[in-house]
Amino acid sequence: MNKTNPVVSLFASVKLALFTLCLLAVTSIIGTVIPQKESFEFYAQNYSESTARIFQVLSIPDMYNSWWFLGLLSLLSLNLIVCSIDRFPGVWKQIKKDNLAIDLKRIGKMRLSQQWNSDKSESELSTEISNKLSSNGWTTDQRKRDDSLLLFAQKGAMTRTGVYIVHASILIIFIGAIVGEITGFKGSVMLPETQSTSSIYEFGTSRAIDLGFEVRCNRFDIEFYDTGMPKAYRSSLTVLENNKVVLEKDIVVNDPLTYKGITFYQSSYQGYQDFILNITDKKTGVAEMINLPFQQRGTLTQHKDVVIGVINAETMGQSVSRLKVWFKDAEGPASVFWIPSGEEVTVQRADTEYIVAGKQMYATGLQVAKDPGVWIVYLGCGMMILGLFVAFFMSHRRIWILLKPEDGTNTVLIAGSANKNKLGFDKTFENLADNIKSN
Amino acid sequence: MDSSQLLGITTFTYFFSTILYAIIFIFKAKKLGTPATVFTIIAFLVQTAGLLLRWQESYTIGYGHAPLTNMYESVIFFAWTIIFMYLLIEWKFKTKIIGAFAVPFAFLAMAYASFATGINKEISPLVPALQSNWLLAHVVTCFIGYAAFAVAAALGIMYLIKNTSESRQTTNDESLLGTLPPLKVIDDIIHKTMVFGFLWLTVGIITGAIWANSAWGTYWSWDPKETWSLITWFVYAITLHARYTRGWGGTRIAWLAIFGFMSVIFTYYGVNFLLSGLHSYGSN
Ligand code: HEM
Numbered sequence: 140m141n142k143t144n145p146v147v148s149l150f151a152s153v154k155l156a157l158f159t160l161c162l163l164a165v166t167s168i169i170g171t172v173i174p175q176k177e178s179f180e181f182y183a184q185n186y187s188e189s190t191a192r193i194f195q196v197l198s199i200p201d202m203y204n205s206w207w208f209l210g211l212l213s214l215l216s217l218n219l220i221v222c223s224i225d226r227f228p229g230v231w232k233q234i235k236k237d238n239l240a241i242d243l244k245r246i247g248k249m250r251l252s253q254q255w256n257s258d259k260s261e262s263e264l265s266t267e268i269s270n271k272l273s274s275n276g277w278t279t280d281q282r283k284r285d286d287s288l289l290l291f292a293q294k295g296a297m298t299r300t301g302v303y304i305v306h307a308s309i310l311i312i313f314i315g316a317i318v319g320e321i322t323g324f325k326g327s328v329m330l331p332e333t334q335s336t337s338s339i340y341e342f343g344t345s346r347a348i349d350l351g352f353e354v355r356c357n358r359f360d361i362e363f364y365d366t367g368m369p370k371a372y373r374s375s376l377t378v379l380e381n382n383k384v385v386l387e388k389d390i391v392v393n394d395p396l397t398y399k400g401i402t403f404y405q406s407s408y409q410g411y412q413d414f415i416l417n418i419t420d421k422k423t424g425v426a427e428m429i430n431l432p433f434q435q436r437g438t439l440t441q442h443k444d445v446v447i448g449v450i451n452a453e454t455m456g457q458s459v460s461r462l463k464v465w466f467k468d469a470e471g472p473a474s475v476f477w478i479p480s481g482e483e484v485t486v487q488r489a490d491t492e493y494i495v496a497g498k499q500m501y502a503t504g505l506q507v508a509k510d511p512g513v514w515i516v517y518l519g520c521g522m523m524i525l526g527l528f529v530a531f532f533m534s535h536r537r538i539w540i541l542l543k544p545e546d547g548t549n550t551v552l553i554a555g556s557a558n559k560n561k562l563g564f565d566k567t568f569e570n571l572a573d574n575i576k577s578n
Numbered sequence: 579m580d581s582s583q584l585l586g587i588t589t590f591t592y593f594f595s596t597i598l599y600a601i602i603f604i605f606k607a608k609k610l611g612t613p614a615t616v617f618t619i620i621a622f623l624v625q626t627a628g629l630l631l632r633w634q635e636s637y638t639i640g641y642g643h644a645p646l647t648n649m650y651e652s653v654i655f656f657a658w659t660i661i662f663m664y665l666l667i668e669w670k671f672k673t674k675i676i677g678a679f680a681v682p683f684a685f686l687a688m689a690y691a692s693f694a695t696g697i698n699k700e701i702s703p704l705v706p707a708l709q710s711n712w713l714l715a716h717v718v719t720c721f722i723g724y725a726a727f728a729v730a731a732a733l734g735i736m737y738l739i740k741n742t743s744e745s746r747q748t749t750n751d752e753s754l755l756g757t758l759p760p761l762k763v764i765d766d767i768i769h770k771t772m773v774f775g776f777l778w779l780t781v782g783i784i785t786g787a788i789w790a791n792s793a794w795g796t797y798w799s800w801d802p803k804e805t806w807s808l809i810t811w812f813v814y815a816i817t818l819h820a821r822y823t824r825g826w827g828g829t830r831i832a833w834l835a836i837f838g839f840m841s842v843i844f845t846y847y848g849v850n851f852l853l854s855g856l857h858s859y860g861s862n
Contacts, residue, residue, distance in 0.1 A: 153823040157816055164812035171802035171849070203800045316798075325796065364641075364703040372706055392706035393793045404795045405706075508795030516797060520784040527780060531773045 150221040159215045166211070170202045176343075216313055219306050230299050238291045238537060239282040246539050251565065252554035253572045261288055261542050261549055268540055268551075271575055277538065290540040298533040299558065304526030311519035319512030324348055329409060330356040331502040333430070335379065339507045350401060350507075353379040359408060359501040360481055361458055372405050374503040400509050407504030410457050414449045415500050416464070417483070418442065421492040430500065436465070444469035449497070459499035466495065534559035538571070551575070581635055581645075582699060584628030585654060589692045591621035592657065592685040599677035606757050611674045615665075618681065622661045629658060632701065641703040646717040649850070650691050650699050655717070656846075657687035659725035663771070667729060671767055673759050679732035712789030720782030720807075724842050726775030727814075731839035733768045734832040737761065741829055765827055768835050776814045783807050806845040813838045 149155055174181070177200060182191035198205030246252065257264060265288055269279045277292035326348055328339040335355035338347045357375040364370045371391050378386040378398045388396040395404040412433045419426040420442060429447065431437045436448035451463035459480050467473040470489035478484045483496035534557045541552040553572050557564035598614035601607050632645040645651040664680040691697065740758045758764070786804070791797040798804060817834040820826040826834075 153819060157819055157824075160812050160816050160819075164809045164816070167805050167809050167812075170800060171805045175800070366703065368703055369706060370703065371709075391709075393710040393712075393789075395792070395795070402795055404793065406794065506795050510791075510795070513791060513797065517788070520787070524777070524781055524784065527777050531777060 147221065147225075150218055151225040152218075153222065156215070156218050156222065159211060159218060163211050163215065166202070166208065169199065173199055173202075175203070176201055212313065216310055219310060223303055223306055227303055230303070233535075234296045234299055238293065238539070239280060239284075239289055241289075241291075241539065243284060243287070243289070243541065246541055246552055246554045249539075249554040249556055250561075251556065251568045252552065253576075254550060254552045255576060256545070256548050257551055258548055261544065264542050264549055264551065265290060268575055272538070272571075275571065275574075284541075287541055287543040290542070291538070292540075293535065293537045295533050295535045298529050299535050301526050301529030301531075301533065304522055305530055306526075308519045308522035308526055311522060312516050315512040315515030315517075315519055317512070318515055319510040323508065323510040323512060325506075325508045325510075327406065327504065327506050329407075329502045329504050330354070331411070332356050332359050332415060332500055333428070335377075339505075352385070352398065353382075354398075354403065354505075355379060356503050359503040360498075361408070361501075363455070367455060372408060372503075374405055374505070376403060400511060402508050402510075404506040404508070405503065406506040409502045409504065410459070411500040411502065413500040414452075414459075414462060415498055416447060416449075417494075417496040418445065418447065419494040421485075421494060422490075442468065445493075447495075450475070452499070462497050462499070464495060464497055466493070468493075532560075534564065536564055536567070538568070540575075579631075581628045581632035584624055584631060585688075586692060588621060588625040588628060588657075589685070589688040591617070591624060592661070592681060592688050595621055595677070596681045596685050599674065599681055603675050603678040603757065614674060614677060615668065618661065618677070619665065622658070622665065625654070625658050625661070629654065636701045639701060641701060643704050643708075644714050645701075646714065647704060647708055648698060648702065650697050652717065652721070652846075653687050653691040653697075655721055656724060656728075657684040657691070659721045660684040660687065660728050663722075663725045663729050667767065667771070671759075671763070673763075675758055676729075676733065676736065676767075679736045680729050683728045683732060707793055710789055710793065712785055712792065716782060716785040716789050719778050719785055723775045723777075723779035723782050724846060726771045726778065727835075727839050727842045730768050730771040730775060730835040733764055733771065734835035734839075737764045737768065737832040738829065738836075740764070741832070761828065765831065768831060769821060769827075772814060772817060772835060772838070776811075776818060779807070779811055779814065783811060803845065803849045806841070806849050810838065810841040810845050813841050 173194070179191055179195065179200075182194050182200065186194070194200055198207070202208055247254070259267070265281060268290060269281075272279050272290075272292050277294060279290050279292045281288060281290045283289075324341055326339045326341040328336055330336055333356070335353045337351075337353045338349050340346070341348055355377045357377055359375075360371075360373045362370040362373070373389055373391050375389045376387070376396055377384055378396075386396070386398050390396045390403060390405050392405045395402045397403075414431050414433065415428065416431060417426065417428050418439065425441050427439050427441050429437050429439060431447070431449060433449055433452065436446050439445045439447070446467045448465045449462050450465045452459045453461040461477050461479050463475065463477050464484075465473055465475050466486055468488055468490070474486050474488070476484055476486065476495075478495065478497040481496075481498045483494050486493045486495055536555065536557045538553065538555040540554075541550075543550045543552065553575065555564065555568045555571075595614065595618045598610055598617060602610050602614060629645055632651070633643075636643055636645065646655055660680065661684045664677060664684070667676060667680075668674060691699075736758060740761060744761070759767075783804075786807070787797040790799065790804075813834070817826075817831065817838060820834070821831060
């Protein structure tokens with residue numbers, strides 16, 4: 140790369156990276172202190188009219204999507220790309236280097252080196268040393284250099300790419316985020332029980348997005364702990380295509396439903412003053428559902444004589460725990476009974492028995508997201524962890540052994556180097572040298 | 579014996595450990611080295627038993643979750659990981675003096691958990707959002723990172739103390755600070771703990787993102803806690819780059835280790851009380 144070009148050398152510099160990272164760290168604080176995505180009125184009220192206007196100009200209300208914040212992220216990306224293009228070829232050269240072509244004088248000058256004499260012949264020594272190295276996991280190459288024989292072994296040459304895996308992973312995460320932003324959407328829908336929808340509303344814009352299929356909420360339940368704290372929010376969902384059921388699933392927080400790349404998350408709910416009652420005639424087996432507002436009576440369509448109504452309800456917090464039902468059919472006086480919400484009760488009538496189930500009516504709040512980029516982001520995350528591990532804890536270790544004839548014997552010169560964790564390698568090297576020296 | 583008793587005892591044993599290490603440091607009582615280590619290990623085991631017992635108690639009550647779900651439990655786990663990390667370093671680097679700087683952090687955390695007002699010690703059930711296996715992965719990985727950064731900060735303080743006294747030329751091997759490891763060694767351990775913490779913080783942020791995605795369909799929403807964890811991550815990324823590529827070391831890195839840990843504390847603690855967001859459950 141053309142290093143004399145000042146623009147190029149600026150973008151290849153780590154100084155710029157440190158500057159950008161500092162700026163990102165400092166500016167990120169703004170959005171944690173000033174509430175995000177509020178209305179102009181909110182800022183005008185909580186700060187002042189003129190401050191609110193300054194905020195607007197600087198996109199403070201949505202700073203993480205603002206031109207200047209995205210600009211900083213782009214600067215970081217460009218910096219990473221240029222810096223990598225600048226340095227990677229050098230690293231690749233190191234990895235692919237012909238280490239047997241080393242200047243022989245350098246071997247003895249390495250920080251780690253040992254030397255001794257041996258009576259054995261060159262070929263004996265070289266096989267013995269190769270065997271010892273290979274039993275420790277080192278594969279050895281050798282080459283005749285003048286009158287000497289040079290052996291070389293290495294481990295972890297590829298670990299030099301660790302840093303580049305980390306840096307590439309950052310770019311991949313950004314790419315994943317961009318893909319998600321362009322091809323995906325995030326929205327929500329409030330879906331009353333028993334109803335279905337084929338569109339949802341995008342966050343921010345409230346634009347309706349067509350799903351391409353229908354989703355129905357069959358039922359919504361809240362379970363409570365004894366303490367009254369909510370234990371689970373559960374929606375029973377059905378996906379329909381052309382009025383045909385294609386998928387059914389109960390979702391809870393942390394366990395969503397996905398169909399055709401679109402995922403439905405349990406996120407909220409809303410209680411109504413209405414009730415859903417299910418009435419089954421035990422004799423005929425005919426079952427029917429009715430949807431009734433509080434304290435209004437209703438008649439059924441199949442059990443024509445039946446009149447039913449919810450006359451009282453006990454609440455726990457915002458939700459109904461028990462409801463009192465008034466029930467009458469053709470024969471006899473009305474029955475009045477309590478049903479624990481969501482459960483059923485058998486009602487004895489003159490002619491037959493009915494099973495009556497009742498519950499408060501809810502709408503389930505679903506968060507709906509399509510994010511095809513998420514797998515790219517996860518790939519980036521995986522690469523980052525892998526790359527960090529390699530960069531931090533692994534190193535490129537090299538060993539040279541020079542066998543030089545001298546007055547009928549052979550001098551063995553062994554030297555080694557590691558690009559990282561040098562202290563750890565000192566020990567490995569000494570053990571290896573001792574091992575080779577013995578016998 | 580129930581878990582709160584065991585954890586209460588732990589507070590005092592860590593206090594005693596701190597004293598032991600302080601004595602070793604101040605009076606150069608090298609003989610106390612082994613007793614201090616043994617005592618700390620026992621205290622650590624008591625705390626481990628306390629945590630496991632609390633875990634089991636939550637099953638007995640019927641809530642059944644790992645003891646990592648509110649401020650009280652997380653502070654205790656923080657103390658646990660600090661001691662774990664410290665013992666690891668003591669074993670790996672064969673030096674006891676670090677204990678006089680690192681163990682107090684664990685003691686302070688335990689003392690905060692035990693005595694602070696407005697901290698709920700009850701085992702409470704999990705709200706729906708927290709019922710996820712990612713909770714365990716997320717909290718554990720984050721806290722390993724935090725504990726490493728705590729130890730790095732402790733070492734940073736140690737480095738600065740030793741460095742100022744050396745520049746005043748009052749140290750010789752006989753003096754108090756002479757018993758501290760050489761500056762170069764401290765510097766090396768600071769760097770290694772920060773690198774270790776950085777890897778775990780990274781995994782912590784990623785598991786948090788995966789969890790958020792499985793609960794809400796958004797892996798990153800710039801809520802204050804997320805943003806602060808990213809700021810902390812930037813601080814350590816800057817520190818590591820300054821060292822690798824600009825050759826920073828010594829005093830500057832020691833200060834950055836302390837500064838970074840302040841950012842950790844704000845992410846962990848300050849955000850819950852000063853800012854609002856998804857993670858505000860931590861404040862009860
Ligand atoms: C937040 C983002 C970044 C992270 C997490 C990150 C991570 C790392 C890591 C883990 C190392 C390992 C050093 C080692 O073990 O030798 C490293 C080195 C390095 N980084 Fe970054 N980095 C980031 C951004 C950048 C940027 C924007 C640049 C742009 C120039 C950059 C340039 C370098 C260089 C030149 C090295 C030294 C490589 C070497 O030792 O040969 N980094 N980085």
